[in-house]
Amino acid sequence: MNTLLDVKNLHVQLAGNEVLREVSIAVQPGKLVCLVGRNGAGKTTTLRTIMGYQAAQRGEIHWKGQSIMGMPTHSVAALGLGYTPEGSDVFGDLTVEDNIALPTWTRKTDKPAAERIEAAYAVFPKLLTYLHRGGHQLSGGERKMVSIARALALDPELLLLDEAFEGLSPAILPVISDGLKRILAQNRGVLLAESNFYHLPRFADRIYVIERGEIVFAGTLDEVERDAAVMKIIKGVDEVAA
Numbered sequence: 001m002n003t004l005l006d007v008k009n010l011h012v013q014l015a016g017n018e019v020l021r022e023v024s025i026a027v028q029p030g031k032l033v034c035l036v037g038r039n040g041a042g043k044t045t046t047l048r049t050i051m052g053y054q055a056a057q058r059g060e061i062h063w064k065g066q067s068i069m070g071m072p073t074h075s076v077a078a079l080g081l082g083y084t085p086e087g088s089d090v091f092g093d094l095t096v097e098d099n100i101a102l103p104t105w106t107r108k109t110d111k112p113a114a115e116r117i118e119a120a121y122a123v124f125p126k127l128l129t130y131l132h133r134g135g136h137q138l139s140g141g142e143r144k145m146v147s148i149a150r151a152l153a154l155d156p157e158l159l160l161l162d163e164a165f166e167g168l169s170p171a172i173l174p175v176i177s178d179g180l181k182r183i184l185a186q187n188r189g190v191l192l193a194e195s196n197f198y199h200l201p202r203f204a205d206r207i208y209v210i211e212r213g214e215i216v217f218a219g220t221l222d223e224v225e226r227d228a229a230v231m232k233i234i235k236g237v238d239e240v241a242a
């Protein structure tokens with residue numbers, strides 16, 4: 001299967017500290033790849049470096065075989081990488097409808113805007129029931145759905161998602177999880193950074209565990225669960241995140 005994103009041996013220094021060391025991650029179309037690690041392990045830095053917000057000292061980042069290392073963020077996004085940062089970046093003064101339409105004004109693709117917007121609502125159909133509500137009037141879960149839908153309106157082939165589940169009420173977790181399934185069904189890849197192992201969807205295809213800037217494990221969810229040493233790290237993750 002074609003690899004969308006191929007990160008190899010990435011090193012990143014921040015304020016003189018080596019925050020990422022030898023980080024390697026691959027994501028294929030229609031696959032959910034999870035990067036799990038405790039707070040401060042390096043998940044956000046990994047996603048920001050891929051998106052070109054953060055420079056790397058060494059390593060390689062390839063998108064469909066082409067190096068994107070050092071490319072400015074707008075060029076990376078134009079290639080088809082969408083990013084939903086941690087926390088809400090929904091515009092409070094805009095309606096749900098306008099928040100989601102925004103990327104179609106700023107990024108033109110081969111697909112008509114209406115088709116891109118339709119694909120975004122297909123992931124979270126519930127958003128259609130409060131199209132005209134302002135961003136300020138949304139719950140945490142609703143804001144999360146809007147921010148993911150907005151990234152999807154860019155029509156990305158890969159979505160980088162930072163902490164999709166953090167701080168959300170238990171009732172909303174399955175809604176986000178179902179949305180992820182629909183994103184994969186649209187044949188988009190997803191790279192999900194998550195600090196709480198127990199939030200990882202069972203349908204995840206591959207798990208990378210990151211600890212102090214290094215990938216310490218890569219495998220399936222079942223394989224992680226069978227590895228006592230890795231589970232010990234993950235239990236620490238859960239204690240921090242709980």
Ligand SMILES: Nc1ncnc2c1ncn2[C@@H]1O[C@H](COP(=O)(O)OP(=O)(O)OP(=O)(O)O)[C@@H](O)[C@H]1O
Nearest residue numbers: 014015019037038039040041042043044045046195
């Ligand atoms: N701008 C910065 N300057 C210096 N150090 C930084 C900077 N940003 C992050 N760091 C450090 O880099 C390390 C990795 O941070 P990062 O935000 O990538 O972790 P994370 O796994 O995403 O954690 P969280 O879930 O808390 O966001 C941490 O030790 C953090 O303190």
